[in-house]
Amino acid sequence: MDALGKHLLLELKDCNAGLLNDIEYLRIVLSDVARQIGATVIQDSFYQFTPQGVSGVIIIAESHISIHTWPEHNFAAVDVFTCGDVIEPKNAVQPLAEKLKAKSTCYIELKRGTLTESQAMVGWK
């Protein structure tokens, strides 16, 4: 790979609002999905907003997984940033969609730390 990492930006739409506002559930979901895709969880930092919404980040040995939720829009934005060639961030899409009851998803994956100047762009999928 001609890059240091891969960065998946995932949009989860029409999710279950209650799950999106449950900080402990989200912490478990992100940790479980991190391990499921082969990442090593190091530490996490989650925060519950008032009146609703959660922000959370898990630092993994391979970079990070983050989530920001808008229960009022049934929406969550997730990032899966992994360095190296072994982990495939796209493997997180389906389990995250299932655990948050998302009815639709779209994502884009970008290379990070390209060692050349060129950067192939792709659209949301």
Next chain:
Amino acid sequence: MDALGKHLLLELKDCNAGLLNDIEYLRIVLSDVARQIGATVIQDSFYQFTPQGVSGVIIIAESHISIHTWPEHNFAAVDVFTCGDVIEPKNAVQPLAEKLKAKSTCYIELKRGTLTESQAMVGWK
């Protein structure tokens, strides 16, 4: 704005390797830059890798700012994800480049949580 947030992906190249490996310096830099662009710092989570490299995330009221450094490549990948219309993530580019002594930068800004299906893509700048 027809989106919930803006997400700046910033690549900092040819940085000072010593600064990229200084976890306490990076924690201060990210917090200072967060405040400089008008964000509200809530909590942070930083981790020092062995033999080198730092990962860190600051949760801000408006979403997050993250950094991953590769001192061996003089490279850092930074994300500035902000919700709402007020904060301009691009304002973080210049101060971050200066504080890490980056000789070149490139970035891309994506909309997150678009309430329509369309997503205009732009290339790295």
